[in-house]
Amino acid sequence: TRQYKIAVIPGDGIGKEVMPEGIRVLEAAAKAYGFTLELEWHDFACCEYYAEHGQMMPDDWKERIGAVDAIYFGAVGWPDTVPDHVSLWGSLIQFRREYDQYVNLRPVRLMPGVPCPLANRKPGDIDMMIVRENTEGEYSAIGGISFPGTAREVVMQETVMTRFGTDRILRYAFDLAQKRPKQHLTSATKSNGIAITMPWWDGRVEEMAASYPEVRTDKYHIDILAAQFVMNPDRFDTVVASNLFGDILSDLGPACTGTIGIAPCGNINPDRSVPSLFEPVHGSAPDIAGKGIANPVGQIWCGAMMLEHFGEQDAADAVVRAIEATLAQAPLRTRDLGGSANTEECGKAVAERV
Amino acid sequence: TRQYKIAVIPGDGIGKEVMPEGIRVLEAAAKAYGFTLELEWHDFACCEYYAEHGQMMPDDWKERIGAVDAIYFGAVGWPDTVPDHVSLWGSLIQFRREYDQYVNLRPVRLMPGVPCPLANRKPGDIDMMIVRENTEGEYSAIGGISFPGTAREVVMQETVMTRFGTDRILRYAFDLAQKRPKQHLTSATKSNGIAITMPWWDGRVEEMAASYPEVRTDKYHIDILAAQFVMNPDRFDTVVASNLFGDILSDLGPACTGTIGIAPCGNINPDRSVPSLFEPVHGSAPDIAGKGIANPVGQIWCGAMMLEHFGEQDAADAVVRAIEATLAQAPLRTRDLGGSANTEECGKAVAERV
Ligand SMILES: CC(C)[C@H](C(=O)O)[C@@H](O)C(=O)O
């Protein structure tokens, strides 16, 4: 039987509360679809790991994680005791780098039962995938300050794009677009303003498009694209973007569907010899931690993405359908969505429906 | 009596149709508020100027424009005969650069009679000013391509921020925030990812904030800020941003209020010894040009911004109130807003109400 080995890192705050529900649903899917899971739990987090050891993870974290199929991640962060940049760079961002998880993938979907901030949109109207380059581009470490502290102070930071890094993210996006029913890919650009890197990006998209004749390809400047996400979100299917533009669009998209609190995120290296990481978009939410009221849907939804990554498409689809069926009923939703269920009740409801 | 000299450039397409309405309203304001206007018309445009001379403007355009108080601009662009980058760089962007119009200012306001894409928002709920740095930052010309055409191709582009350029836009934004009732300034940043320029930007904001103790200052990362524009636009009053972030926010903001078609824009050099330029955000709209149905509100609204720039605050306020009163009545609105008026009828309605 198919078996998957998963490193489980609940992290801090509500991460610890939603993770058991994520696991509950994964176990239900395993049972229903005939595979097994081997789980290895790690306590890498601000509370209590950092408190005890003065760092987010042990130096030999990579060996401890070992050869797993994926990392199932809750949320880290506890700003009262550990500054955010320390917790982020000491864990999440380390994984992204060390495992070269060059795809940041976020589904954006209007779900039943989730209040949508856009007028006159109903479930089914919005359904897109945002593919963000996750390793290079605008997030470079090259640059510095000249004449610091003086009136002529100048600060520079380099955007660095490589053909290697650009082509692999484009290939991933085209492959994904090709598999989706609409076969439509939109590229985010700004070649009318960022006049060196972005016209080059456009050229790479054009060249790649030639190998995918079935995929309808278009491009929008990032300013207009952000506006179109609000005005005509139904126009988009798969969207590919550089690191910075993707970062913006993958928060804006979930905001437009009201799903920031339940959105999932995959940090993926399609080469399955290294683990990919699946995490809900929300953080550790210290303000509601410990009350058992956190919404577990983000954690569960990214579990579905993980199953899809393993190739368990039917199980993944079943989990997403179970999420939709659960969200459609107010008594099964958590309070943030106007329901009355607690974390566990909501998680059980999804698990039963898988 | 106070007199203002204005270079009028209607441009192409609907620019030629909405400009007369803009002028009509300005003349009405001049009469009502006791100043006079001296107008000098220029035919710099794709049609027919470029067609005849092979360039957007004569070489001595600066002398021809001469010492005016402002440029009142319609829209240029006619992609059938002149590529967009030629028309933009040959006119609008030339003005921004030559006159060092370092402030790009856009009001974002929910207006009566304008269908809002956000659910449950009514006029008065959203009212902010977006202040965009208009000369430096991410739009630099420094960079290039190494190993072009090979597998190891690398492309770089430098973001360049100066203390000179950053402090002057921050000062403008703080001055503006201080004058507005809420005295609240939000800075767009991304210091958790763009780790050289943006932490430095944050530092400049902090230092400037110390001189404006009455202004409540906060900052948001651009990804969250874009999401907040959709989820909680009422949280924001004055927003200051770098060139790229401001470009994105100043399209996203009007999209959230449904006003992209009527939004105004000021390209301002607060030093009034050089002209500032006022333009509607919309383009020349070749598809509806020549039909007399274009919405003149964007042109009229940026006329109000021009009056404010001249110090004619009462006249400017009167024009904005007249726009609101006109938009509130369906028969006075143009068709794009579900009304039945043509361009001229809408313009006359505003002029009468000034
Ligand atoms: C045309 C383009 C270069 C321009 C910009 O990004 O500055 C436009 O989007 C604008 O906002 O005026």
Ligand SMILES: CC(C)[C@H](C(=O)O)[C@@H](O)C(=O)O
């Ligand atoms: C924390 C920050 C560096 C990060 C990013 O911009 O990559 C976050 O916004 C995200 O999207 O995961």
